[in-house]
Amino acid sequence: MVKDLKFGGRYVPETLYTPLVELEEAWESLYQDASFLEELDGLLRAYAGRPTPLYYAGRLSREVGCKVYLKREDLCHTGSHKINNTLGQCLLARRMGKPRVIAETGAGQHGVATATAAALLGLECVVYMGAEDVSRQALNVFRMELLGARVVSVESGSQTLKDAINEALRDWAANVDTTHYVIGSVVGPHPFPSMVRDFQSVIGREAREQLLEAQGRLPTHCVACVGGGSNALGLFYPMESDPVEFIGVEAQGAETLSLRGEPGVLHGFLAHFIQDPWGQIIPTDAIAAGLDYPGVGPQHSQYRETGRARYFWVSPQEALEGFATLAQLEGIIPALESAHAIGWLLAHRGDLDPSSLVLVSLSGRGDKDVNLVKGLLEEGDGRG
Amino acid sequence: MGGVREVLEGLKARGGKALIPYLVAGYPSLDESMELLLALQDRGAAAVEVGIPFSDPMADGPTIQKAHSLALEGGVTPEALLKALEFLKGDLTLSIILMTYYNPVFRMGEEVFAQRAREAGVAGVIIPDLPPEEGQNWVSVALEVNLDTVFLAAPNTPLERVETIASVTTGFLYYLALKGVTGSAIKDAQEVAQRVARIRDVVDIPVCVGFGISTALEAALLARGCDGVIVGSALLKALDEGGMKGFLGLFGELMGALEEGKGNKWGKTA
Numbered sequence: 228m229v230k231d232l233k234f235g236g237r238y239v240p241e242t243l244y245t246p247l248v249e250l251e252e253a254w255e256s257l258y259q260d261a262s263f264l265e266e267l268d269g270l271l272r273a274y275a276g277r278p279t280p281l282y283y284a285g286r287l288s289r290e291v292g293c294k295v296y297l298k299r300e301d302l303c304h305t306g307s308h309k310i311n312n313t314l315g316q317c318l319l320a321r322r323m324g325k326p327r328v329i330a331e332t333g334a335g336q337h338g339v340a341t342a343t344a345a346a347l348l349g350l351e352c353v354v355y356m357g358a359e360d361v362s363r364q365a366l367n368v369f370r371m372e373l374l375g376a377r378v379v380s381v382e383s384g385s386q387t388l389k390d391a392i393n394e395a396l397r398d399w400a401a402n403v404d405t406t407h408y409v410i411g412s413v414v415g416p417h418p419f420p421s422m423v424r425d426f427q428s429v430i431g432r433e434a435r436e437q438l439l440e441a442q443g444r445l446p447t448h449c450v451a452c453v454g455g456g457s458n459a460l461g462l463f464y465p466m467e468s469d470p471v472e473f474i475g476v477e478a479q480g481a482e483t484l485s486l487r488g489e490p491g492v493l494h495g496f497l498a499h500f501i502q503d504p505w506g507q508i509i510p511t512d513a514i515a516a517g518l519d520y521p522g523v524g525p526q527h528s529q530y531r532e533t534g535r536a537r538y539f540w541v542s543p544q545e546a547l548e549g550f551a552t553l554a555q556l557e558g559i560i561p562a563l564e565s566a567h568a569i570g571w572l573l574a575h576r577g578d579l580d581p582s583s584l585v586l587v588s589l590s591g592r593g594d595k596d597v598n599l600v601k602g603l604l605e606e607g608d609g610r611g
Numbered sequence: 612m613g614g615v616r617e618v619l620e621g622l623k624a625r626g627g628k629a630l631i632p633y634l635v636a637g638y639p640s641l642d643e644s645m646e647l648l649l650a651l652q653d654r655g656a657a658a659v660e661v662g663i664p665f666s667d668p669m670a671d672g673p674t675i676q677k678a679h680s681l682a683l684e685g686g687v688t689p690e691a692l693l694k695a696l697e698f699l700k701g702d703l704t705l706s707i708i709l710m711t712y713y714n715p716v717f718r719m720g721e722e723v724f725a726q727r728a729r730e731a732g733v734a735g736v737i738i739p740d741l742p743p744e745e746g747q748n749w750v751s752v753a754l755e756v757n758l759d760t761v762f763l764a765a766p767n768t769p770l771e772r773v774e775t776i777a778s779v780t781t782g783f784l785y786y787l788a789l790k791g792v793t794g795s796a797i798k799d800a801q802e803v804a805q806r807v808a809r810i811r812d813v814v815d816i817p818v819c820v821g822f823g824i825s826t827a828l829e830a831a832l833l834a835r836g837c838d839g840v841i842v843g844s845a846l847l848k849a850l851d852e853g854g855m856k857g858f859l860g861l862f863g864e865l866m867g868a869l870e871e872g873k874g875n876k877w878g879k880t881a
């Protein structure tokens with residue numbers, strides 16, 4: 228496992244320091260424990276629906292001007308890649324003897340995935356969600372409650388995802404003896420970014436193999452949307468030493484690596500964050516809740532600094548075009564987050580060499596977004 | 612103005628204990644924060660903790676969170692605070708300890724921050740989200756300009772680690788009475804006191820206890836076994852409810868309890 232990056236670290240209150248060391252030890256031993264990996268693999272297959280298909284999007288390919296394959300994480304149980312991570316972490320929590328898990332959530336995807344894994348494994352579950360998101364996403368709140376989780380509305384700060392993470396960290400500090408914090412992306416203090424990356428790497432491992440089988444060659448480009456960066460890193464990481472170009476797509480309003488983030492420290496790690504000159508974090512404004520985070524996982528910061536990956540942002544209009552185009556050309560309604568990756572591709576129609584082989588992470592399905600998109604399209608300008 | 616450690620040791624030599632109040636710079640306004648500092652000094656405070664407001668105060672409970680966000684709405688910056696402190700430098704003889712999350716320090720640059728703090732007469736800095744492992748550079752930067760470091764130890768910190776933490780601490784060891792955030796309730800002060808006693812066995816720098824101390828009884832009981840107690844949320848609540856008078860009223864009450872604690876009412880001093 229990669230360690231001692233300049234980015235990352237463990238910038239946490241002392242109460243969390245020792246538990247993080249214990250978590251790292253637990254993870255390092257379980258990661259090599261055949262029975263743990265077998266149990267996880269079994270759940271991913273029988274319960275989450277892995278391996279997910281790799282789908283050749285023929286009509287989209289003709290539109291874009293080169294071959295495009297979609298890695299169908301939208302077909303996972305609960306509708307996104309988030310379940311790969313929550314099954315892994317909840318299993319880990321159970322192995323560590325922690326009967327309670329907590330999570331943060333923005334729109335509710337990660338909250339639902341955590342509540343689902345907790346229900347499956349018989350763990351108590353509390354999900355922190357910004358008060359604004361609670362009112363915007365009432366249906367997902369109900370869904371989590373159906374799954375037996377308790378949803379706590381976070382009234383502090385900007386009342387969105389970053390504040391939900393603060394509140395989850397506060398809960399964790401108080402209850403760390405009994406509780407594991409199931410963080411939702413490749414963010415947070417070490418070992419979370421590495422651990423979540425490892426759980427999500429199943430995306431890239433499968434896709435690499437599937438594409439080699441289908442096309443006899445590696446992709447030329449991997450494209451994925453980036454909130455915290457877990458579906459992107461899960462796709463990229465297994466191809467890190469292959470000659471493949473990595474492209475991360477952010478949302479306008481949360482352009483951490485593509486435009487306005489600066490190195491800083493928040494939520495226990497050093498990476499790029501959107502902040503003012505005094506280091507105060509600035510709330511973001513992305514149309515996709517899952518991309519609405521003012522920072523990015525430390526490994527993406529590292530990729531950007533070394534040039535290993537490039538990052539771009541996509542406007543709401545471009546994302547909506549991705550949303551509608553994928554629905555109409557392929558009969559797939561993508562999550563608004565994933566629609567940003569499609570939107571980037573459409574915006575580069577004709578720019579890519581016809582011999583390119585593009586692999587896109589379709590991180591989730593769009594049922595959750597249909598209402599929102601309907602409103603945005605009726606408004607006509609694509610802005611909420 | 613002396614270092615934090617000298618102040619605490621001076622107090623100790625006279626048989627006293629420090630009551631270290633916490634306030635948030637710019638809450639309710641920077642002017643009022645400065646008035647509070649002077650008033651606390653008049654009332655015998657030897658040291659004070661001044662919080663730099665931050666957008667994401669993850670170690671703090673609701674009372675202090677609210678103070679941070681209102682202070683930020685009022686436009687307070689680290690620079691504005693340091694200027695105000697510098698302006699009052701001649702009048703302030705109590706030991707000023709800044710409490711700041713790491714990002715404002717990181718953004719300014721550790722060297723610049725330390726230099727500016729020293730120029731403003733600050734004696735020490737507490738950075739609650741900077742454990743020693745991430746603070747190696749900070750420790751040498753602070754040493755360079757003669758600024759005291761204050762690191763924290765928690766109820767779940769193993770004793771060997773407490774020793775490591777103490778070895779890079781030049782001001783005092785900040786012992787957390789509880790796991791969790793500021794403003795939570797201490798369940799059993801007696802049990803906290805026992806833990807503090809074990810900590811004091813392994814370190815030879817001053818130890819102050821904070822997080823969750825809200826009553827005169829808790830303050831006196833805990834002060835008995837250490838060098839000082841830090842009170843934040845309870846004072847800010849008093850400020851919310853009764854303005855500056857409320858804050859100073861509770862401060863006076865707590866000071867009284869520590870004074871009495873020196874005698875027999877709460878038992879023998881350590």
Ligand SMILES: Cc1ncc(COP(=O)(O)O)c(C=O)c1O
Binds near residue numbers: 411457
């Ligand atoms: C479908 C989907 N894609 C992407 C994301 C963004 O997260 P990450 O960047 O960690 O993959 C989310 C987050 O909620 C999501 O629900």
